[in-house]
Amino acid sequence: MPLTAFTNVFAGNPLDRSSYARSKPDWVAEKLADPASLALVIWNGKPMVEKREGGGSQIAYVRAAMAGELSDGAERLLFMGLWKETAVFALDLEGAADPADGPLEGLGRFEDLRMVALDLPGPDAAILATAKAMFEWRRRHRFCAVCGHASEASEGGWKRVCPSCKAEHFPRTDPVVIMLPTRGETCLLGRQAAWPKGTYSALAGFLEPGESIEEACAREIWEESGLRTASVRYHSTQPWPYPSSLMIGLIAEVEDGEATPDQTELEEVRWFTREEARTLVNGGLPGARAPGGLAIAHQLIKAWAEA
């Protein structure tokens, strides 16, 4: 399928990651000092954004040198890539005090990425999702998984190296299969007890070691609904930085049989006709609703319903 066939929110980061150049510390340092270089800022997982001319929001960039000063070393800095000739960095800030009331006053405001994502241009949402995923990884992997020694950021932040045992650690991406089971002109959605009343969504679960994507899809459908899968079709994928998932969106045709919720993950499963599913994603089905357009589940239901 062509690369542009379908782009979910958080996919489509336009930066040139410059994987080879970023492995050279001198090159990264030179880019950080370059007055033309920019940096985005994340505080406690929230990106700094500003109003966009004509409506909506956009990334509020600061000078990279300023981010360098606020970072206090390499740990909180990430080289994101190049936008044409301009180097883009990211700065990770933590703590109780809002930096928008401190050193970054007047430069932007910090917003929850999920809340602001649909308000951002697609490329901005994807750049921020990349930075957030990388900083979530850093936060959770400060120590060497081999020997327990504190590890150090390397290659612009894209690798961590243990100074004790020399082990190298790379950012995680955890694959999740998310699928819409279908049978002819109906599709099956499930609901978790914790979700808001009337909310239905696609089935999902982590892919486990030793499984192919289609095997994980079939297992999850079997576990959550008691149905056997006949075939699996790929739709699209979505980076999901909570904290490091890749959602693999699938549409799966299932065999005859009664759908039964497992009562562990799902309290209810429900069949929808194609027309009901179409009304559901457009927000008009009484008593039932689907996740919003940010979620790949929404896109899966919509793609099948409107096919």
Ligand SMILES: [Zn+2]
């Ligand atoms: Zn080690």
